[in-house]
Amino acid sequence: MSYPFLKGHGTENDFVVLPDPDGSLHGYVDGEMPAERVRALCDRRAGLGGDGVLRAVRRDGGWFMDYCNADGSVSEMCGNGIRVFARYLHDHQGETFPMRIQTRDGVKVLDRSAHGDGRDLTADMGAPEVLGDTKVSVGDRTWPAQHVSMGNPHAVAFVDDLADAGHLLEPPGHDASVYPDGVNVEFVVRRGEHHVAMRVHERGSGETRSCGTGACAVAVAASLADGAPRGTSYRVDVPGGTLHAEWTEDDRVLLTGPAVLVAEGTTDL
Numbered sequence: 610m611s612y613p614f615l616k617g618h619g620t621e622n623d624f625v626v627l628p629d630p631d632g633s634l635h636g637y638v639d640g641e642m643p644a645e646r647v648r649a650l651c652d653r654r655a656g657l658g659g660d661g662v663l664r665a666v667r668r669d670g671g672w673f674m675d676y677c678n679a680d681g682s683v684s685e686m687c688g689n690g691i692r693v694f695a696r697y698l699h700d701h702q703g704e705t706f707p708m709r710i711q712t713r714d715g716v717k718v719l720d721r722s723a724h725g726d727g728r729d730l731t732a733d734m735g736a737p738e739v740l741g742d743t744k745v746s747v748g749d750r751t752w753p754a755q756h757v758s759m760g761n762p763h764a765v766a767f768v769d770d771l772a773d774a775g776h777l778l779e780p781p782g783h784d785a786s787v788y789p790d791g792v793n794v795e796f797v798v799r800r801g802e803h804h805v806a807m808r809v810h811e812r813g814s815g816e817t818r819s820c821g822t823g824a825c826a827v828a829v830a831a832s833l834a835d836g837a838p839r840g841t842s843y844r845v846d847v848p849g850g851t852l853h854a855e856w857t858e859d860d861r862v863l864l865t866g867p868a869v870l871v872a873e874g875t876t877d878l
């Protein structure tokens with residue numbers, strides 16, 4: 610059976626969007642997408658290719674973003690994905706900004722931003738949770754890290770050089786008692802005042818070109834390290850572009866960046 614898809618990305622964190630308004634197309638209205646189907650869609654040689662899948666389901670008078678990583682695992686939240694999802698709802702479903710989107714981490718509000726080329730979107734990602742010190746490792750190197758939750762788990766490690774993390778072909782070592790469900794690991798360097806650059810190894814997707822929730826976690830960790838006042842915007846450079854993240858006085862993180870749809874079609878994967 611063939612069904613529609615779109616392909617999009619936010620700072621080159623790329624996704625397959627699956628329109629499934631009444632939740633019937635894939636036959637799992639309340640369940641999770643079968644992992645093997647997600648893996649087939651995200652396969653970069655035999656499939657459409659992507660870091661994850663965003664299934665768009667109508668729910669309770671609005672839209673629910675059913676997000677899965679490339680390996681078929683489910684995550685609570687995706688900061689780049691939700692901007693792409695909002696772009697899809699605006700361009701293809703007639704939804705208008707500001708827009709409320711349901712996720713496994715609650716309702717997020719998306720709006721247009723004045724940043725960038727005028728097409729950037731801002732996601733109100735809600736309150737971060739700063740959960741203390743931990744460690745991450747690659748090979749025989751270990752770094753102290755900050756445990757930050759953006760609905761999904763992150764370990765933020767400041768390093769001297771982004772190359773120090775090596776090829777990141779395997780998940781970085783981490784404390785399994787702190788992260789029983791795995792973790793997204795950000796390696797960060799300073800580039801200037803309120804300006805950092807990061808690489809990320811994502812739980813369920815490997816090293817990606819960007820991670821929106823990761824950029825938020827990095828901005829929170831950098832704000833704390835700098836003693837920066839709330840409302841300070843951090844520029845976060847990622848291999849796939851630039852994001853901006855601001856931890857507001859009322860304890861929300863605002864994530865701003867591009868959201869682009871590049872293709873649409875049908876697939877029988």
Ligand SMILES: N[C@@H](CCC[C@H](N)C(=O)O)C(=O)O
Pocket residue numbers: 622661678683684685686687688689690761762793811812813814819820821822823
């Ligand atoms: N790329 C996403 C994060 C996707 C989920 C993550 N891999 C997890 O398992 O928590 C983003 O932009 O936030």
